[in-house]
Amino acid sequence: MKFTAVLAVLAASASANAFTIAAWANTNYSGTQFQTTGTGTYNVGFLAKSYKWISDGRDGCCIKFCNGSRETGYRCGAYSNTNVTSANQFNKVVTGCGSTVLNC
Ligand SMILES: *[C@@H]1O[C@H](CO)[C@@H](O)[C@H](O)[C@H]1NC(C)=O
Ligand SMILES: *[C@@H]1O[C@H](CO)[C@@H](O)[C@H](O)[C@H]1NC(C)=O
Ligand SMILES: *[C@@H]1O[C@H](CO)[C@@H](O)[C@H](O)[C@H]1NC(C)=O
DSSP: OHHHHHHHHHHHHHHSOOOEEEEEEETTTEEEEEEEOSOEEEEEEEEESEEEEEOOSTTOEEEEEEETTEEEEEESSOEEESSOOGGGOEEEEEEEETTOOOOO
């Protein structure tokens, strides 16, 4: 019974999206924070100056950073930035896995 339960948990975690994007209005992970673990298009609500993209990269999930309809960055493997260059600051993120096309 216990063994079965462990297998079920492993199967669930293997199929789930295992990423988190957290973004902040100021450098160094400070100020207003936005966070999601979901796939799709999200308006951050502010121009983000720092972020943490927490992902093991092996789940095939990636993120595109956008300022409106302009792409400012793209990551699949985990990456954090305490001070996003002004040209690359973003107010929208698009996340997806596998063959999903990410458009700003
Ligand atoms: C972040 O905070 C550290 C320590 O508080 C500081 O040394 C560093 O300069 C800060 N960096 C940015 C980008 O704000
Ligand atoms: C962030 O980087 C810019 C450009 O390199 C620099 O001018 C600014 O002082 C940095 N901000 C912080 C808080 O470290
Ligand atoms: C984001 O786009 C707006 C126009 O939609 C522009 O005014 C602004 O300078 C851009 N910001 C960055 C950081 O690129």
